[in-house]
Amino acid sequence: MKILVFTLFLAQIAYGQIWQASYTENWSRHPSAPVIFEILKGRFPLSSLKYSKCLHLDEKNKTLLGDSNPSSGAPVQTQPGPSFVEWYSNCLAELVANELEALSVTQFPAGRIGTQQEFIKLLTQMYGTTVINVCVGNDTSTRFYAKLSACERSQFTDDQWHQVLTDQLFFLYGDADYLSDRGFGSGGKVLFEALDQFYRDQYLPARQGGLKIGPLENKNPNHVIEILAFNKYLVLALDDMKF
């Protein structure tokens, strides 16, 4: 629960005005179920390593994702209700957990995500060159994963860390102007500061104090991949999936 309160705290920082979402009523601005899956797959490229109901329609989620009445064809839901929001936030947590699990290996996951070079290229896109340079250097051997998994925040200067966050947000969204357009403050500044402050003031002390937070349990809170995974969770939880 605490983590949710933290998320709310961030939401309050980053957002000023209320945007009342609607769903199939404004279909062109809210993605349909297949598009939601496309977007999530794009943001969690390692998610394909593990089956997730967050990426496929099943009997349980089809209604909340906007299924239609079989007799009339009319949408059952015309707006994202609390159940959709809950599904989405739970899915973010699950996909973050899957991603961390995929990275918690010391061997290249052969045959599951292309060649080793392709996998390293994907990780470089996800995390940016700063993370790769600081954590792994030029090592493209199988030690690549072990080095990345063990890499800690303390290995980065503040300037380097700012670049890491910039790279991560670029992967998720795009350039600084786009972040501003989506209400994340000028050049994403509000978001950067909120994420960093949140980590220093609340997340790290809480984790060191023994806070259990589901998918991130048993991970080292100083590990870069945990911090970035949790950042991704926070940032995407703020996103209203409206384009």
Added chain:
Amino acid sequence: MKMLFGLIFFSSVTMASPSLTSRMTRLSFQLRGSLLSFDEKKELALVSPQDEAKFIEQKTNEYLNSNRLSDAFLYWQLERFKLKTFILSDEAEKETQLDLKDSFANLVTDILNQNLSWDQFLLSKNYRLVPLALKPKSREDVRARVSDFDFFSLLVPSLPREGVQLAKRPSDPSELQALNLSFPDSESRVAGVLTTPRFLRKYTTTDVNKNRRRAAQVYRIFLCDTMFPAIPEDANRKSKYLSQVFAIHETATEEQLKASLEIGHGAQESCRGCHSKLDPLGVLFQSHTTVLNPVSSTGSLKIPRATETFQTPVLSVADLAKTLVAQPEYEACQIRWFWNQFIGKDIDLKDEKLELLKREFNRVQRRTKDFIKVIASQPEFFNPPAPIEASSFAAVKPLLKRCDSCHESESYMFSEDVPHFATLFEDSKSDESTISWLLKMRTRLNLPSSDTHKMPQNFTHWTEADLTAVKSWINSGAKDDAGTQWLEPQ
């Protein structure tokens, strides 16, 4: 928890001129149903400001010709026609994809891919038939799955019967070999999507609906005239019209019920508004069950207008198609679909803009891709909608629908004629009635929890934030969409 995430889902997009990335993201999302790839985001950084317009035009053309748009377009049309079937698993997904490649899907994708006139939805005489991908699994399945070959078999007896069902299911939809079937322009018994098995199979006829469902879809899809069945299709939700239709006590005899039905259903003014349109058009479809009947029927098309009512006999389904595409209501309705789909219902389509788009629609000879390009070039395409004020009617409308969902249920149904709160301003019989209901809402929302008249009574779907939003709206004067204040602010 719900309240928490409800709050997280707030946003503010208030920039006056969106960045190139924002514009490209929207273009990509709207035309391809996906966001920009990582490499595309990097590509944007290399575009100089003076080249932005050219770059967007180039990308628009690229996206218009992408397979992604073609797939998305089919999905949108399945939504528009309410023919969408959901994919439930990987295995079912394959089956659905295969079954999607029927004559309806082929016609829809041809209209886009070949940049045909939008009118071909109604006027086309060309079909690409595909065999059924799967063996029917049960007797019900046999009835539900009618192959394209079976459907046209009475019109074209020479169609090969072996095409009805494949001996072996292909692994890829592209392996399904389609058979081209073209009818001459003079063929009056076929008319685009209206004579496809997918359309007629979905909107079946029964002794009760007598093809009115089909007629209602024609009005909804092509004229934006949406009508709802008085007898609800969902047994758990009862319509407020039910008491009008069956205006008789539940212990009545069968004879009394029949008499009541004849008198009550269709005779009342509120019923006649729809039935005077549906009944004569439904007759047109009367000869079609699940197979296209070679015997053509005649009907009548009625379109009420402000000054006079347009009514004309339609001698065949092809005649109906030709008549429809010539109507101004059709033109406006179809343009509105493009607007809603690519720009968004949340951005108002003003009259002068509609007139401009009508001219453009006809200038490009109603060609589909060309008109999408016209729409994507409108300034509204890239501009985010104005943020909704917390206390505006637009902000609380989705919440008021929750009121409707309870008040429509049986326990409240017959106590008093409760209006639909989400459409209160549109549906209300008089200003006095609107104000009276708003006052009732305000009183009951503000009652203490212990009061049995307190609303809402079922808190399952409500959070404190939701209640605060509704109270804030009503206490600040209950403004409607036009900004008219209906109550004195408190």
